[in-house]
Amino acid sequence: MAGLVLKDVRKTYGEVTALKNIDLVFPTGKLTALLGPSGCGKTTLLRIIAGLETPSRGNLSLNGEDITTLPANKRKFGMVFQSFALFPHLSVGENVAYSLTISGVEKKTRSKRAQELLDLVQMADFKDRRIGQLSGGQRQRVAIARALAQEPQVFLLDEPMSALDAQLRETMQVELRLLQQQLDITTIVVTHDQREAMTMADEIVVMSNGVSEQIGSPTDIYQRPETPFVASFIGKANFLEGTVRGGRVFVGDCAFDLEKPAPFVDGSPVQLVCRPENAELCAADATSANTLVGPVSFVRDVGPTREVFVETDAGRIICEMPSSDTTPVIQGEVTGIRLKSHALFCFPRPAPGNLEKTVEEAGRRENVAA
Ligand code: ATP
Numbered sequence: 001m002a003g004l005v006l007k008d009v010r011k012t013y014g015e016v017t018a019l020k021n022i023d024l025v026f027p028t029g030k031l032t033a034l035l036g037p038s039g040c041g042k043t044t045l046l047r048i049i050a051g052l053e054t055p056s057r058g059n060l061s062l063n064g065e066d067i068t069t070l071p072a073n074k075r076k077f078g079m080v081f082q083s084f085a086l087f088p089h090l091s092v093g094e095n096v097a098y099s100l101t102i103s104g105v106e107k108k109t110r111s112k113r114a115q116e117l118l119d120l121v122q123m124a125d126f127k128d129r130r131i132g133q134l135s136g137g138q139r140q141r142v143a144i145a146r147a148l149a150q151e152p153q154v155f156l157l158d159e160p161m162s163a164l165d166a167q168l169r170e171t172m173q174v175e176l177r178l179l180q181q182q183l184d185i186t187t188i189v190v191t192h193d194q195r196e197a198m199t200m201a202d203e204i205v206v207m208s209n210g211v212s213e214q215i216g217s218p219t220d221i222y223q224r225p226e227t228p229f230v231a232s233f234i235g236k237a238n239f240l241e242g243t244v245r246g247g248r249v250f251v252g253d254c255a256f257d258l259e260k261p262a263p264f265v266d267g268s269p270v271q272l273v274c275r276p277e278n279a280e281l282c283a284a285d286a287t288s289a290n291t292l293v294g295p296v297s298f299v300r301d302v303g304p305t306r307e308v309f310v311e312t313d314a315g316r317i318i319c320e321m322p323s324s325d326t327t328p329v330i331q332g333e334v335t336g337i338r339l340k341s342h343a344l345f346c347f348p349r350p351a352p353g354n355l356e357k358t359v360e361e362a363g364r365r366e367n368v369a370a
Contacts, residue, residue, distance in 0.1 A: 002028050003028045003062075004025070004026040004061075004186060004188075005024070005026075006023060006024045006048075006049070006059075006060050007059050007060075008022070008057060008058040010055060010056050010058055011041070011044050011056050018041045019041045019048075019055075019210045019211075020209075022045065022210075022212060023212075024215070027186070027202075028063075029185065030187075030203060031189065031200055032187070032188050032189070032204070033188075033191055033196070033197035033200060033201035033203070033204045034189070034205050034207060035193075035194060035205065035207065035233075036206060036208055037208065037233070040207040040210065042190040042191075042207055043158055043190055045207075049154070049156060049188060051067075051074075054069070062075075076150060076154075077152050077155070077156055078147030078149075078155045079155075079158070080144055080156070081158050082159040082162050082163065083163070084140060084163070085143070086139060086142055088130065088131045092118070092126050092127050092130075092131070092142050093114050093118065095142055095146050096114040096146045097110045097114040097149065099150050100150070103150065114145075117145040117146075118145055120179065121144055122141065123141050123142060126142075136163050136164045136165070136168065137171070139163075140161070144176070148185075154185075154187070154188065155186065155187040156188050157176075157187070157189045157190065160176070160189065161191075169196070173196055173199045173200050176200065177199065177200045194233065194234050198218040198222070201217075201218060203216065206234065214226045214230045224345075227347065228271055228273060232273075236318065237273050237276075238273065238274045238279060240274075240317075241270075241314070241349060242256065242269075242270055242271075243267060243268065243270070245267075246266065248261070248262065248289075249346060251272065252313055252314060253286075254286070254314070255289050256339065256344060257289050258341055268348065269349040270346050270347060270349050271346070271347045272339070273344070273345040273347065276307065276319055278339065279337055279339050280338050280340070281308065281319055281327065281336065281338075284335055284336045285336055288336070288338070290339050290341060290344075291339075292310070292314055292317060292336070293334060293335070294310045294313070294317075295311055295334050295335075296310055296331050296333055296335055297310070297316070297331070299331060301323060303323070305320050305323055306320070306322075306323050306329070308321065308329050310335060310337045319337055
């Protein structure tokens, strides 16, 4: 099969299982983000792909050729680390040409290739500078140019923006994505930042506890999360606990209709998940379907949107409305809050311990994943 394919890859370190049965395909020419919380196995997976770790089980192939035991230096993969790992005693140009020097490429070709790469990452004017005389963003560009010097078949980046400040991160994410598209190179980026993954990736692999929870385009993952973990880790989400009866979900006495009847037998404990932009304020009528009632506890303006916190009997629900919506919202007043049927996700309810863990892993509080 074309592309980079991982079959049943597992990695254990003594008692610790870092990766469990990973099956993944990284399509040729696409950018895939490995996204997940700290300790979920992202770096281990990237290191196995790079050939810096050996899987305990399973195999890897590139365009149909088994590379499971191929040493890192024979894989022709380029890698950029969190720290950039540049040589401080060499100039920018020498850093970029380094791998070509090691491979015995002649000096003239080396300089020409280094020049092309520095042009590509817009660092040609800094060719003779030392690494210590560069900003974080400039160092990152040099690290990218150096990794691309050998025309890698696969480009691997481990948290490449983590050393940069928030504004520069955003700029570099766009630049890196444009560069990847221009070069059409198969790229895998490790990140724990969902916004970074959504900005850059064709496909996101959401990981948790050594498994891949969901694989899909940024839109798919956001619009159609397949597990509560994915719903809580990507974007914001309100969580409600309910029970299925006749295809509806009851949260206390309130009935919730979904786009299609809930696919669980009567009495099943389930979790409803709703994005804040799919909750809307309405009349405080506790008898209406999909509507909870409670006082507004907090309102905050966050630029283009306004977030309204409503404390219902089922817990806090956050509604996100456009700032252009001038409906008066008064702190302390009781309101209704309706969750739109078509945008409600229904999952089997995890055992209490597992739910806490899921929410904790995503760095969330109460029943709102913000
Ligand atoms: P982070 O975002 O914090 O870098 P990660 O998702 O990249 O985390 P990994 O570094 O892949 O996670 O680690 C996955 C699990 O494997 C963790 O529990 C980690 O402690 C464990 N682990 C990783 N490397 C080793 C090792 N060499 N020896 C023992 N355990 C390890």
